[in-house]
Amino acid sequence: MSAAAISGLVVPRAGQSVWLVVFSAAAMGFLAVFVLALATSSAQLARGWEAQLAQTATVRVSAPPEEMEMQTALVMEVLRTTPGIAEARVMEPQEQAALLEVWLGPDLPLDALPMPRLIELRETPQGPDRQGLRLRLSAEAPGAVYDDHTRWRRPLVQAAARLKGVAWGALVLIGGVTCAIIALAASASLASNGQVIKVLRLVGARDRFIASAFVQRISRLALFGAALGTAIAMAALWALPELGGDALGGTAQHMAGIGFQGAGWLLPLLVPPVAMGLAFLASLATAFHVLRGVT
Amino acid sequence: MIVFDGVSHDYGGGALFRDVSLRLEGGSFHFLTGPSGAGKSTLLKLCYGELLPSSGTITLMGQNRRAMTRDQLAEARQRIGVVHQDCQFLDHLTVAQNGGLPMTATGRRLLDADLGDLLVWVGLAEHAEALPPTLSGGERQRAALARAVVAAPSLLLADEPTGNLDWDMSQRLLLLMIELNRMGTAVVIATHDLNLIRFAKAHVNARVLRISARKLTMAGAEL
Ligand SMILES: Nc1ncnc2c1ncn2[C@@H]1O[C@H](COP(=O)(O)OP(=O)(O)OP(=O)(O)O)[C@@H](O)[C@H]1O
Numbered sequence: 321m322s323a324a325a326i327s328g329l330v331v332p333r334a335g336q337s338v339w340l341v342v343f344s345a346a347a348m349g350f351l352a353v354f355v356l357a358l359a360t361s362s363a364q365l366a367r368g369w370e371a372q373l374a375q376t377a378t379v380r381v382s383a384p385p386e387e388m389e390m391q392t393a394l395v396m397e398v399l400r401t402t403p404g405i406a407e408a409r410v411m412e413p414q415e416q417a418a419l420l421e422v423w424l425g426p427d428l429p430l431d432a433l434p435m436p437r438l439i440e441l442r443e444t445p446q447g448p449d450r451q452g453l454r455l456r457l458s459a460e461a462p463g464a465v466y467d468d469h470t471r472w473r474r475p476l477v478q479a480a481a482r483l484k485g486v487a488w489g490a491l492v493l494i495g496g497v498t499c500a501i502i503a504l505a506a507s508a509s510l511a512s513n514g515q516v517i518k519v520l521r522l523v524g525a526r527d528r529f530i531a532s533a534f535v536q537r538i539s540r541l542a543l544f545g546a547a548l549g550t551a552i553a554m555a556a557l558w559a560l561p562e563l564g565g566d567a568l569g570g571t572a573q574h575m576a577g578i579g580f581q582g583a584g585w586l587l588p589l590l591v592p593p594v595a596m597g598l599a600f601l602a603s604l605a606t607a608f609h610v611l612r613g614v615t
Numbered sequence: 616m617i618v619f620d621g622v623s624h625d626y627g628g629g630a631l632f633r634d635v636s637l638r639l640e641g642g643s644f645h646f647l648t649g650p651s652g653a654g655k656s657t658l659l660k661l662c663y664g665e666l667l668p669s670s671g672t673i674t675l676m677g678q679n680r681r682a683m684t685r686d687q688l689a690e691a692r693q694r695i696g697v698v699h700q701d702c703q704f705l706d707h708l709t710v711a712q713n714g715g716l717p718m719t720a721t722g723r724r725l726l727d728a729d730l731g732d733l734l735v736w737v738g739l740a741e742h743a744e745a746l747p748p749t750l751s752g753g754e755r756q757r758a759a760l761a762r763a764v765v766a767a768p769s770l771l772l773a774d775e776p777t778g779n780l781d782w783d784m785s786q787r788l789l790l791l792m793i794e795l796n797r798m799g800t801a802v803v804i805a806t807h808d809l810n811l812i813r814f815a816k817a818h819v820n821a822r823v824l825r826i827s828a829r830k831l832t833m834a835g836a837e838l
């Protein structure tokens with residue numbers, strides 16, 4: 321029998337610590353996958369909002385009806401000659417109506433209302449000199465207001481960034497708790513196997529051999545548990561949008577927001593090996609600590 | 616091999632023995648006797664480094680015990696075979712796996728045939744696949760001896776190895792130890808059994824150490 325084979329045998333297979341390790345690794349793996357999903361979707365959300373809002377702006381032209389056409393033409397002229405603006409387009413009245421419909425309902429007597437004219441801008445990545453643009457607009461067409469959406473963008477992006485920060489913090493916590501539980505399980509396992517350690521030391525086994533026998537066992541259990549938890553969590557995430565769509569109606573959109581996209585599904589596959597690595601380190605430290613108490 | 620220089624040991628309730636000086640040379644054969652509770656097992660534990668002396672110096676395989684690292688102690692023990700008085704095993708492994716442990720747990724190659732021969736010699740061939748808790752007291756002692764000698768150690772420390780055995784089996788095991796001693800292994804056997812000592816003296820140049828009244832003395836020629 322080889323050393324590798326005996327090393328897999330010297331630690332008894334039974335014991336409560338087995339279930340402690342498997343169950344806690346599974347629970348932590350499950351949570352880790354969810355939090356990972358939260359972290360990646362909030363990052364994605366932040367990026368999405370940022371991208372959607374960053375390169376768009378509007379100019380709102382309010383003027384008495386008889387001046388509206390002229391002011392709009394003046395504004396368009398200013399915009400055409402402003403560097404940093406890729407495209408400017410006057411919105412059709414129907415489009416504006418569609419936007420308002422969401423808020424005010426479909427039966428709006430639009431013609432009767434004094435509606436400002438909206439000009440939609442697409443900016444180049446560098447964008448225009450915003451301060452200069454505002455000054456020129458107020459000089460040429462006093463009724464025109466430039467709005468680069470900063471007001472909307474900042475809190476949204478901040479919220480998403482905070483959510484991402486919270487998610488990463490939670491991941492670190494989960495890792496820490498996993499380490500602590502595995503270390504506890506390892507010391508329970510070592511304590512209940514005092515006889516094993518004593519006999520192995522008696523026959524001349526080095527600490528490294530004894531520790532690695534325990535560490536091997538515990539890391540494998542942790543890998544198994546974390547893989548189980550990860551699989552369950554991934555299946556749950558996979559099922560989430562459908563569940564939301566059928567059963568919860570309106571919240572479907574919201575639920576569908578947490579999850580992975582495309583290659584992102586590979587990310588949770590890192591959870592089991594990371595759990596195993598943490599279990600390895602935690603149980604190794606514990607094993608050497610316990611072994612120092614046995615001659 | 617092992618040198619005691621002015622060694623005392625004290626578990627906390629007064630010295631068990633004082634100022635013991637002793638040299639165990641390679642190839643020597645010693646018996647260790649003395650009344651129960653005199654400290655025979657304690658002396659053997661000092662020899663394989665499980666205990667540190669309260670005072671004095673112990674040199675194990677050329678190294679001061681106090682200065683040895685844990686790995687150095689493990690290496691020294693790879694050259695020492697120990698039969699513990701209460702024969703400790705890994706209860707979830709078979710007798711054969713326990714017997715091979717000094718080799719397999721230290722990365723040394725063990726031939727199945729060698730282990731098989733050894734188990735036959737100690738009369739445990741049929742119990743090779745049994746678990747230690749199912750063995751009788753005498754069978755456990757034989758398994759412990761098999762484990763102690765499997766790595767052909769330079770030093771064999773046996774604590775009451777024949778305590779639970781009938782006379783025939785005691786002789787058989789003693790002959791095994793004498794055989795090992797002829798091949799160069801130093802042997803120390805702690806025992807109360809004077810017949811065993813007499814039997815050994817007929818085959819080998821054995822010396823008898825005696826612990827009593829806190830002293831270690833060389834027993835006289837009366838044995
Ligand atoms: N771990 C310990 N802690 C405290 N006292 C101990 C310890 N081990 C042994 N003793 C005491 O030391 C004394 C010597 O014990 P030891 O086992 O060395 O005796 P022994 O000569 O081997 O006896 P026996 O012939 O009965 O095996 C005993 O009185 C015992 O109670």
Ligand SMILES: [Mg+2]
Nearest residue numbers: 655656700774
């Ligand atoms: Mg004893």
